[in-house]
Amino acid sequence: MTMNLLKQIAGSRLPVTFYREADIDQVRVLRAAGLVVALVPSPSDPLSLSGSAAAAQVLAVTQKGYEELAKFNYPESRPPRWRSRSPRITARLRSYVNRFSQSSNARDLPQ
Secondary structure, eight states: OHHHHHHHHHTSOSSEEEOSHHHHHHHHHHHHTTSEEEEOOOOSBTTTTBSOOSOEEEEEEOHHHHHHHHHTTOSOOOOOHHHHSOOHHHHHHHHHHHHHHHHHHHHHSOO
16 A cells, blocks of 8 residues: 555655645655655654644655665556557558559459
8 A cells, every 4th residue: 555655656746745644654654664755744742642643745755765666667667658659641641552552453453
């Protein structure tokens, strides 16, 4: 679950702020592991180290954090979507070439 939050943080525009108690606890774990640089407020009751913190703000993902993400193949290695598509001019040229070759092939066939 914490690695999913690290993936989310790495894919977000930083700094990113978390307000839910579960997310704040996960940010504490990531910061303690040295995977992120974060501002996490101390608990509201410092004597018992309990109470909810208002928010946690992640400022950066550390090099160690990126190395951990690389172990999970993040970011996934896939080509950008724009490379898989042909530009319009190339697609039109291909359609003209295909039409021309089909019509010339029809004339060359024996009857």
